[in-house]
Amino acid sequence: MAKDTMQVTSKKKGLSKAARNNLVAYSFIAPNFIGFCVFTLVPMVFAIGLAFCNWDGVHPIEFIGLENFANLLSDPVFKIAFVNTIVYALGTVPFTLICSLGLAILLNQNVKCRNFFRTVSFFPYVASLVAVAAVWNMIFSPSMGPVNMILSSLGVTNLPRWAAGKETAMITVIMFSIWKNMGYYMVIYLAGLQGVNPELDEAAGLDGAGKWQIFWNVTLPQLRPTTFFVVIMLTISSFKVYDQMYMITQGGPGNATMTLVYYIYNVAFVNTPKYGYASAISMILFLLVLIVTLIQFKGSKGEN
Amino acid sequence: MAAKETTNIKMSSKSGNHKIAMAIVYILLILIAALMLLPFLWMLSASLKMNKDVFSFPIQWIPENPRWQNYIDIWVKIPLLSFVKNTAKLTIIVTCLQLLTSSFAAYAFAKMEFKGKKALFLGYIATIAVPWQAYMVPQFMIMRSWGLNNTHLAIICLQAFSAFGVFLMKQFYEGVPTELCEAARIDGLSEYGIYLRIMLPLSKPALSTLAIFTFVNTWNDFLGPLIYLTKNELKTIQIGLRMFISQYSAEYGLIMAASVVALIPVLIIFLSLQKYFVQGVASAGLKG
Numbered sequence: 001m002a003k004d005t006m007q008v009t010s011k012k013k014g015l016s017k018a019a020r021n022n023l024v025a026y027s028f029i030a031p032n033f034i035g036f037c038v039f040t041l042v043p044m045v046f047a048i049g050l051a052f053c054n055w056d057g058v059h060p061i062e063f064i065g066l067e068n069f070a071n072l073l074s075d076p077v078f079k080i081a082f083v084n085t086i087v088y089a090l091g092t093v094p095f096t097l098i099c100s101l102g103l104a105i106l107l108n109q110n111v112k113c114r115n116f117f118r119t120v121s122f123f124p125y126v127a128s129l130v131a132v133a134a135v136w137n138m139i140f141s142p143s144m145g146p147v148n149m150i151l152s153s154l155g156v157t158n159l160p161r162w163a164a165g166k167e168t169a170m171i172t173v174i175m176f177s178i179w180k181n182m183g184y185y186m187v188i189y190l191a192g193l194q195g196v197n198p199e200l201d202e203a204a205g206l207d208g209a210g211k212w213q214i215f216w217n218v219t220l221p222q223l224r225p226t227t228f229f230v231v232i233m234l235t236i237s238s239f240k241v242y243d244q245m246y247m248i249t250q251g252g253p254g255n256a257t258m259t260l261v262y263y264i265y266n267v268a269f270v271n272t273p274k275y276g277y278a279s280a281i282s283m284i285l286f287l288l289v290l291i292v293t294l295i296q297f298k299g300s301k302g303e304n
Numbered sequence: 305m306a307a308k309e310t311t312n313i314k315m316s317s318k319s320g321n322h323k324i325a326m327a328i329v330y331i332l333l334i335l336i337a338a339l340m341l342l343p344f345l346w347m348l349s350a351s352l353k354m355n356k357d358v359f360s361f362p363i364q365w366i367p368e369n370p371r372w373q374n375y376i377d378i379w380v381k382i383p384l385l386s387f388v389k390n391t392a393k394l395t396i397i398v399t400c401l402q403l404l405t406s407s408f409a410a411y412a413f414a415k416m417e418f419k420g421k422k423a424l425f426l427g428y429i430a431t432i433a434v435p436w437q438a439y440m441v442p443q444f445m446i447m448r449s450w451g452l453n454n455t456h457l458a459i460i461c462l463q464a465f466s467a468f469g470v471f472l473m474k475q476f477y478e479g480v481p482t483e484l485c486e487a488a489r490i491d492g493l494s495e496y497g498i499y500l501r502i503m504l505p506l507s508k509p510a511l512s513t514l515a516i517f518t519f520v521n522t523w524n525d526f527l528g529p530l531i532y533l534t535k536n537e538l539k540t541i542q543i544g545l546r547m548f549i550s551q552y553s554a555e556y557g558l559i560m561a562a563s564v565v566a567l568i569p570v571l572i573i574f575l576s577l578q579k580y581f582v583q584g585v586a587s588a589g590l591k592g
Contacts, residue, residue, distance in 0.1 A: 022419050024495050028412035029424065032405035035465030039443060040431055046442035057445070103336060109329050119578060120337045123344070126520045126574050130545045131563030135347045138556060144359040146346070153361075179339070187581065240435040243526050247546070261437040268441045269531060275441050282438040293433055 050279040057273050068280035080255045081263040089238040091174040100182045104189030122183035133247035163249050169256045192226030228300045260285045351560035358556040374561040387544035395522040398463045402518045406469030411499045414477035428467040458532040476510035512580035541566050
């Protein structure tokens with residue numbers, strides 16, 4: 001019945017079946033797409049334009065060409081933020097990857113209470129960053145935190161100052177990030193391990209390969225798509241890091257944990273807003289993500 | 305005989321090795337679980353202590369006189385109830401909108417043929433790699449020019465239409481046999497009917513996964529509310545908690561009690577939906 005009436009109406013409007021089908025499909029996409037366009041796509045395009053302008057939000061927008069980018073080159077804080085972002089990425093990506101893969105392999109054994117261990121390792125990931133960072137700040141408090149208390153009772157005299165020390169601040173944040181995020185990537189690896197063919201492992205075992213050899217030569221290559229996905233997600237998220245620094249170190253001490261996004265936030269929303277300049281830094285961030293992703297794409301294709 | 309004996313010995317040493325290996329696995333797992341849980345246990349324990357006892361050493365895991373007063377004081381010292389209400393409202397609206405619009409759009413991408421499908425989907429995918437922070441400034445200015453600054457609507461608009469949701473749902477729908485849809489079409493069911501009666505009931509794991517992600521992200525979001533909500537009566541729990549921490553930085557017990565309160569809703573949602581989770585992540589991450 002419904003179909004009949006639809007056919008009638010479509011004949012009236014003179015729409016072909018394909019056109020009608022297109023319209024139905026667009027009606028499915030529209031609610032999401034309109035919101036997505038207005039709040040994501042348009043601002044993205046706008047951001048590109050704004051990078052070449054000068055604007056404080058009050059006076060009219062003024063086109064200044066490449067001046068923002070030229071200023072970036074001589075901006076010492078930008079340089080620090082850029083280097084810190086790279087250091088943070090280099091510190092978190094490999095270690096999170098190794099920890100999450102290791103944990104996934106442990107959990108992929110035939111162990112009791114698998115669900116419990118899985119849930120427990122995932123919990124830091126879903127826990128509120130503000131709350132968790134508050135605990136870390138207390139546990140790693142240089143003067144009275146339990147970590148340093150334990151270290152000093154073990155006879156360590158030169159106690160690390162963790163988030164308050166210039167040299168240790170970044171390491172503290174990196175440790176925190178690995179702890180917080182490894183559960184998520186562990187779940188992705190667990191899913192990947194479910195796709196690994198156990199017969200291949202067994203065959204290699206019968207051929208006399210040791211456990212380590214089997215892992216390195218048989219299991220790991222089968223996990224390549226997962227690893228690729230994990231590396232890309234980890235890299236992108238490590239370039240976006242901001243909140244961790246905001247909660248644990250406030251970008252300090254000095255600028256020891258100032259990152260690109262932190263700097264964007266400071267330039268755009270603290271004191272006199274410099275929206276154009278902030279957008280220029282955003283473009284650098286975007287290019288950084290793009291280049292690294294492309295390299296990883298190329299790398300993974302080359303290996304296959 | 306001799307040969308058999310040696311194989312027996314080999315077998316037993318092998319199973320002995322296996323036992324040792326499993327013991328190592330368990331020790332490692334317990335260590336990791338402890339590492340993951342201890343900060344939370346410490347938080348819980350500190351939330352029931354007087355400030356002066358929080359850092360007493362050796363650590364007293366179970367406080368002698370648990371100070372429940374902390375859990376009463378936090379509601380008085382800051383408008384915690386208003387923060388929780390705001391966050392709950394935002395999180396529920398965003399999660400519902402996200403599930404609805406994402407699964408709706410994903411159906412068309414996965415099960416229908418139409419003009420411009422590839423280009424549109426590529427547009428979605430391309431934006432996943434762009435960090436939000438790269439365009440948060442113009443986004444803020446657009447919202448402000450529409451007067452959405454300092455409204456909850458801004459946060460809803462910000463969070464409700466993600467490319468990630470469409471991607472995740474589409475990946476899952478592609479795993480549903482197309483024959484099901486074809487059969488339904490022949491039976492005269494409209495596309496909306498197929499979506500409603502066949503796809504939605506089948507996509508529980510994917511919907512649960514997306515629900516966890518969206519709920520957790522919105523509940524825990526910090527930078528969004530920090531930029532958009534500057535009025536106290538609009539603020540969310542994360543901003544409120546942060547405010548509390550900087551205002552009463554020495555009230556360790558209270559800070560920990562407020563933190564526990566901020567964690568509980570996420571814990572409940574996560575535990576109730578987690579059985580779908582690995583399945584959902586598997587279908588989202590790996591076929592893409």
